[in-house]
Amino acid sequence: MLQNLSFFNRFEKDEGERFEYEESVMGKSTNVMDRWIISFTQSLLSLVHSKMAVYHLYAVTPRLVKFVDNLTNWYVRFNRKRLKGDTGKEDCLRALETLYSVLFCMVRVMAPFTPFITETIYQNLRRVLKPGTLGKGDINSVHYLMVPQPVQRLICPDIEAYVSTLQSVVELGRYVRDKVNIPLKYPLPEIVVIHKDKQILGDVLRLENYIKEELNVKTVTTSTDKEKYGVVLTADMNFRVLGARLKGDVKRVQQVVAELGDEEIQEMLNSGSIVILGHTIDACDLNVKYSFSGEKATELASKYEAHSDDTVLILLDTTPSQEMLDEGLAREVVNRVQRLRKKANLVPTDEVTVWYHIQETDTELTRIIDTYSEYIETSTKTPCKPMAEKDNSSIIIEDIAKIKGVSLKLVITQGFSSMMSPAVSVGEPTGTKNISCPWVNIILDGTPRYGTNSCSATLLLENPVGCPVINSYQQILEEAHGIFGFPLEHSKLHVERKPVDSKTPVSSLAGRTVVVTYAVNKIPVATSAVKPYSRFVNIEGSGKKGCVVLENPCGDGIMSLQAFTSVVQKIFSLSSTPTIFTDSEKKKLLHLNGNSLVKLHGLTVYT
Structure with missing residues (x-):
């Protein structure tokens, strides 16, 4: 939960304005995942009040653990792009407000259970809390605050139900991928979701984009007809478990188990046990498998892998498509290159x-x-x-x-022989140039946080040229902290293993590599580079020259096209989405698709 606080720091640094929360905005977002996590939180609040009133602590703790899982492994995972601002400022604000509201609510609920971590989170949250939100009482500690009351209007059982179905589908899909040893990075053609209730299938289709992204499948198909796909349940005995217990009845019980039909097995799974020849046999004592029947049984069995829980049945098409095989070979090449570098x-x-x-x-x-x-x-x-x-x-x-x-x-x-491939779909931007704006490379001599593994980044000192964006030693440290998440207390800057004076003009650091240390008396690594670590695109327009850094930290992924155009708009103070050209005469429109932004690295475009 603590690492989620980094999203608020990122917003303030990227957008240049302070994020401030007030409780009146809670529940205003229409995004389905926002509504779900808020509804789940309010339902949890209601449970906490009812159970704690009768001192049923044992009933509360498991739900608190479930909340942490839902927040971290589902809400934040599914909304990371929104929280990072890739979908635009307003959508980012709605996601941040939602994240803040549930964190602020839950630190007060969990304070008696985990006093120290909740206090740490609260002190960080309090920094961006609008003054007066908590009234006139003592707000210096989370332990001085009352547990909030649930807001019934924000509880939506329907949304909680169909997100629960989404979770079932995703978890079943992950299980099947693990079973057949196909990593999530490899695309698959289709997932079929089977359920008798059309409303549940409709809920699945409402959230199909999340399923496609999380399971890396191209198509989500729903069906109420299990027979259409010839899927049946079969069972056989676990002799290791039942042999000694059944003794002389083993063979007779085995014969009955082998003859169990699909509906009987399903009923056993739902009830948890079945009575055979006077013996009560638990579902876990039988090996239950899916198989395919009918004329197309062999074809279906070679195409699909099936799995289910008490909610839905899924069939995952594990046929190795040409795209999957091609991508697998490309990853093999990457692997060999990385091995050789190592x-x-x-x-x-x-x-x-x-x-x-x-x-x-x-x-x-x-x-x-x-x-x-x-x-x-x-x-x-x-x-x-x-x-x-x-x-x-x-x-x-x-x-x-x-x-x-x-x-x-x-x-x-x-050395770099040349910049990486500059081709784009239409037009050719101006050829390779040096970066337009003054810059400084950053190396973190330590362990990065915020979920990144990279220790290198590039900061622009001016953007556009002549307009400083970093003015001081302290600002460099704060920007680097926003990227890597290191402790600021003992952090220092070094150039060529020599400490940088805090009064040094930042302009004197332009074009150099600065090493950040945060441990006391740390001797920094010696490193330098003549080019920016992060990839960039030069932008010219309205008589100004600017630059967009495509990734920070280095290797953390190229920004989205929407984020790119948003940064260009901000650099040149444009009132609308900019049109970008490949030539200085502005005759050739730049068309980008897919991951083509990386192909602009080191080039100049115009707006």
């Missing part, structure tokens, strides 16, 4: 180029590398070029890897 003791910020040569001709691997070149370069943070284009750069390491029986020669050389 073998050469390279760190993510080292400027190197990978050259490749496929010894066999006319192989699928050649097509895959060409098709997924953008993905490979993005994942490895390294230009990846054919060996035929290799320059005279000094070789660091080379090796030959085998991928699906094909020999792939990889050579890593010092």
